[in-house]
Amino acid sequence: MALSNTFLSALSRLLPPNSVLTDPGECLSYGYDNSRQYSSPDVVVFPIHHQDVVAIVKLCHAENIPLVARGRGTSTTGSAVPIQHGLVLSTEKMDAILKIDPANRIIVTQVGVTNAAIQKAAAEHGFMWAPDPTSSAYCSVGGNLAVNAAGPRAVKYGTTHENTLGLRVVTGDGRDFYTGVYTTKGVVGYDLTRLIIGSEGTLAVITEATLKLTPLTESKNTLQLTYDTIEAGAKAVSAIMGQPITPCALEFMDHSAIELVRSQGIELPALARALLLIDVDGPMNALPEMLEAISLAASIPGLIKIEKAFDKESAQRLWNSRKALSPTLRTIAPRKINEDIVVPVSRLPELITTLEKLSKRYAIPIVNFGHAGNGNIHVNLLFGTPQETAALACLSDVFDLVLSLGGTLSGEHGIGILKKNYIDREIDPAALALMRNIKSQFDPKGILNPGKLFPTA
């Protein structure tokens, strides 16, 4: 779309020099995110202050210009891609941590700061912020809020949802206010904070957030368990989550993921068809007993070996191989679909064995790994362009399978563009209609991240 000169000059007047990009070459990288979808923005702006955002939104509202708020572009679903062009509001210069308040276990921050920077600031006072996506080093807090991001620790410490107390926001017509509280409890009015978290920038632009910190635990240890069938591995997850000691990470890898780990030079038992990577944290003198309880629950038929990585370095090596899985997959097939479906933990064995059947039926290699303690599995369909039709048919069956097992289509990536036409398989039509109506209250002209989250009409 051609933006008027009046609009562009108004933008330039609002912001400091070098805060507005219109050159297509310069705008290019703001049209992508980690979904590899692309659509060119007409203009990219770099606000610094909350009031800059208010002014930008008001201008876009007045002129009916689509506005996509963008963190660091690590979304895997196209949430940050401006599919209707218009304006991309990059939060990368909104990276000030506004307040660190250890006595109340709170950090208040602008949303452009990275997850890793928050972890660093919190750690200096003995705390962490629970959400820990694999992309922690790059992804922004704003992106974490937009998709209710999580990561391995969520199994014990919860997602962005449970670890955010309040927001500062700007609605689609430029109204701005604070939501939530500066306390760990509060029930005054409707919970707009959680309504906006996970709404992928379709309800409001978030400018600041009040984050709830969690004390760092005294010590942590890592277990690596291998099983001779994929079903045994999945059953072990269910057994571990059925007993009282909750690990602070419970990751699963299937045999294809194990092969990838091997290719990185890590030795694993020859017969291993499933691997669990488990972190347990707690008071130092309770840890041996906690590890014992988990090992006991995990000792089911099919267990090959439990290895304890007592030294930090071996644990780190294991974790590095886990974290490298997602990028490595990119190198072994021209294309991949990386889903983040969730099923009830007790249904994991059925999920995994049925996925194997689907893989065979469609001749599409599927690699599975992920946050099994939450039942949240990254299902990776690997294919080349000639197999696209088969891959999409397979994906459709994967979603039906997940819903038939009582699961949900996304645990931490959200819907974006890629899943929007599947959402009505999960959400009741009446609920979906309500969501659309709620969206209209926040964003009457529908300028905020248009074309996302809701099915194409």
Add this chain to the structure above:
Amino acid sequence: MALSNTFLSALSRLLPPNSVLTDPGECLSYGYDNSRQYSSPDVVVFPIHHQDVVAIVKLCHAENIPLVARGRGTSTTGSAVPIQHGLVLSTEKMDAILKIDPANRIIVTQVGVTNAAIQKAAAEHGFMWAPDPTSSAYCSVGGNLAVNAAGPRAVKYGTTHENTLGLRVVTGDGRDFYTGVYTTKGVVGYDLTRLIIGSEGTLAVITEATLKLTPLTESKNTLQLTYDTIEAGAKAVSAIMGQPITPCALEFMDHSAIELVRSQGIELPALARALLLIDVDGPMNALPEMLEAISLAASIPGLIKIEKAFDKESAQRLWNSRKALSPTLRTIAPRKINEDIVVPVSRLPELITTLEKLSKRYAIPIVNFGHAGNGNIHVNLLFGTPQETAALACLSDVFDLVLSLGGTLSGEHGIGILKKNYIDREIDPAALALMRNIKSQFDPKGILNPGKLFPTA
């Protein structure tokens, strides 16, 4: 209001015999809740199944009859009082636990079941449901959901909010659907579950809930700490919450509350002006060290004594005296206003000392106790009818004080009737307007719990 015979016969046809009350004497007790507010319902109905509720709501919607969903009437804010008369929908016959699923740490239940019944069912499998209001034996899960109820355990395990995965609901025009997920993660569409939790029956009638269970811990111990000034006690709370070991209850009592405990035959140090009651839970062999860490943090100037109630019986006696506080207060003054304000934990000393000043200024005795680990203090203003004006002026100052300290007007009781005209001191006008608009989407005719939560126009 006079209900038409057509309406009443239609109701009777919908429901089994003895499920509709219209006799004013029989309806009487459904016009009260624990706020001691009263307004007579015209009719009280006792649905059993979800579909009964759908039919009742549709009928009320068609005829424009106000509908108040009622659990067990333990609300302290008038949330359950039918101030515009009409129909009270009592959930007391909707008391079936639909599914206990320990492998997934989930209970699915109708909402009329009591909190205590859920705890009992969960405990049989080694779990608890974290919300534990003092009224646990009487209050319903539906009431807990309506006000986002909590209790002492919330400091470590969260409120109803963090421990509910999904709902089954009926909107004000009779649309019904499920919200949320049957998993511990999920980000598909807007979070209607948390929007409805805490909305006090103004958005939808909740019929069923999917509750997230927490493993029972191996062992628990109780500490009782006394301080020679109220300020020292409040500072100790802040010190305890500033270190990594989070207690599973951290309760505070001021000197007036201490007097009440003494009057129940429990001996306490003569000079005690503040008391902390602390539960610590965890793996058995870690507990001594955890207690030590908390004792160390709590050992600040003003500490009189730390007592460890190693036997369960002494611990229970202490807790019984704490739980008896709220009902006992009823006996020492003709009237009381029991607030449940929250401030950031670090501001507790300032809150408590300023409350003492307000008490003196208005000559209104104030008794303070509550869930100090969350900064959630029950501020009880005691007075007789002649002091009502002074009490209300004092209350207004209490709310201003709380907001000036960065706090919130309610931690777990909600707004109801009693606080609705204070809510706009906390919530931004733009946010409040949005909340009203959201309400209209769920309940276009405004029949659900009218006159609650929002300020009188």
